[in-house]
Amino acid sequence: METFSTSLVKLDSPLWTLIAPVPDAIAEILIGKAPDKRVLCTMNGKVKKHCALMPRGDGSYYILVNKKELKQLGLNPNEEIQLALEPDTSTYGMPMDEEFRAVLDSDAEGEHFFEALTPGKKRTLLHIVNTVKDGQRKIHRSVIIIDHLKMTGGKVDFKLLNRQFKERKF
Template sequence: METFTSPVIRIDSPVWTSIAPVPQPIAENLIEKTTDKRVICTLNDKLKKHCALMPRGDGSYYILINKQELKQLGISLNEEIHISLAPDHSDYGMPLDDEFRAVLDSDPEGEKYFEALTPGKKRTLLYMVHKIKDGQKKILKSIIIVDHLKMTGGKIDYKLLQQQFKERKS
């Protein structure tokens, strides 16, 4: 595990608010230990998340931090944050909730389509389920996702998927 302190810096993005630069030697050491720059990040010993070491284009790396995470941590832009990073050796680079696993286990065709997706698309779908707190709602969303993959032949139409979430919401 690598630990360091970094300032939280604002970036110009419609999705992400800020980044925390990762010291070059630490980034290089972690990249050697992972296949896709995925890490498990702990911020201020409070918030743990799966994320990627993102390249800046000049050989340096950073991690993304969103508004919600800043709020959870009580951190503002330009403040220092304590960061711990460890290589992420999980299968998907994101937690696989038991509810999603159960749906995949009960539907071999849906699992086949899910496993054929790119790693990033898998993480996006896993995140959609993981951010939900209620177990029954996780199951429903997992079923909708798997049904969507079967209906589209393993493709993801995000607009249609969102519509399906709304239609089947109860």
């Protein structure tokens, strides 16, 4: 695990509020251990998340920090933050809820289509399920996702998927 302090830098972006720059020496160590640049990040010992070392374009890297995380940490731009980073050795680069796993286990064709997706699409679909707290809603979303993959031959059409979520409300 690599631990360091850095200052939060404000971005001019509607999506992401802040970044936490990662020292070059630490980024090099982590990239050597995690070729896909996925890491587990613990911020100020409170907030833990699966994320990626994002390239800045000049050879340096950073971690994205969103508004929700900023609020949880009680921090403002330009304040110092303590980060602990370790390579993410999980299968998908984020956790898979047991409800999604159960739906995959019960549908071999759906599991085949899911496993054939790119890692980023898998993470996006897992995130869609992970954002719900209620177990029945997680199952409902998981079933819709797997049905969508089967209907589209393993392709993800996010506009269509969103319509399917609305049409098949829980």
